[in-house]
Amino acid sequence: MLRKRKRITPDVAITRNFDEGQAVQEGLKLINADNLINEQDVVVITPNWVNDKKQHEKSGIVVGPQTFQTLIQYVKGRNPKRIVIACGSGGGDTPQVMTNVGYDKIIQQEGVEFIDLNVGPYMDLPLNYDIFPSTKINQLLNETTVLISFTQLKHHEEATMSASIKNMALSWPPTEIHGTPKKDLGIHTHLHNFIRAMAEQVPIDLAIVSANPVMIGTGPTKGTARHTGLVITGTDAVAVDTIGARFLGYxxxxxxYLFQCVEKQIGEYDLNKMNLVGLTIQEAERFFSEAVYGDQVIVDAN
Structure with a gap:
């Protein structure tokens, strides 16, 4: 791993508010996220901008613009020396996605940097992955001291589910090297192994996964959006994604890939060892299943 996470403890908040931005802010407060960022930090936010097939936040394909702006404003309030929005669309041209959804206006209003991860300059990132032992990746990664993953929770046709770890793993490898979609060098040959290999090397300091909306059925773009009001926020991406998986029934x-991350001890998967705040897992699973399926499906009922 390039560096250790800013905070090693698995602090996770589950919040519910149909104002997604408010739910994110409540989660950040509950995990005391203020002390994750200081004036010396280079903060990089990687949002899920997979493509712009449905150009609004209600589709569940990309993150909501208003909440995206709320997150930027939160980070600005911590006064880091640099804030960068860094993303590499897997299914389209990143600047075009940014413009079509309206992210460009937000970036301009907030006066933060934008870097398209699909182009260089590059550094070499070694990977524990049989298909290719390293990949070119934007050199911004070496300068980053706080890395934030912000994404929607989804069922996924190849990865089973998409949350903070998968968002980061597929956003950073460049289409300039891997093609559009990012398959030319073999990312998708053993996709789960690749996601785990990226998680081993790229530390996520703050993971924000929104299920408002969540995409169910199939993803990353063809599923159905359901609004649950739920957001998971945490300092351990494995822990956050474990909660997201349980919402989806896993x-x-x-x-x-999540179990591979557990085996590699990248993060925490045991609910009893997480510092869970906000809603209980049972409450959250009940809210989720009632909103999505119209019935109670509680993985952790006992």
Whole structure:
């Protein structure tokens, strides 16, 4: 791993508010996120901008513009020396996605930097991945001291589920090298192994996964959006994604890359060892299943 996470403890908040931005802010407060960022930090936010097939936040394909702006304003309030929005669309031209959805106006209003991760300059990132042992990746990664993943929770047709770890793993490898979609060098040959290999090397300091909306059925773009009001915020991406998996009905063993991350001890998967605040897991699973399926489906009922 390039560096350790800013905070090693698995602090996770589950919040519910149909104002997504408010739910994010409540989660950040509950995990005391203020002390994650200081005036010397280079903060990089990687939002999920997979493509712009449905150009609004209600689709569940990309993150909501208003909440995206709320997150930028929160980071600005911590006064870091540099804030960068860094993303590499996997299914389209990143600047075009940014413009079509309206992210460009937000970036201009907030006066923060934008870097398209699909182009260089590059550094070499070694990977524990049989298909290719390293990849070119934007050299911004070496300068980053706080890395934030912001994404929607989704079922995924190849990765089983998409949350903070998968968002980061597929956003950073450049299409300039891997093609559009990012398959030319073999990322998708053993996709779960690749996601785990990226998680081993790229530390996520703050993971924000919104299920408002969540995409169910199939993703990353063809599913159906359901609004639950739920947001998961935490300092351990494995812990955050474990909660997201449980919303979708899976334990970590049911999501190959997530279980590989558990085996590599990248983060925490045991609910009893997480510092869970906000809603209980049972309350959250009940809210989620009632909103999505119209019935109670509680993985952790016992």
């Amino acid at each position: 334990k970590p063993q049911g999501v190959n």
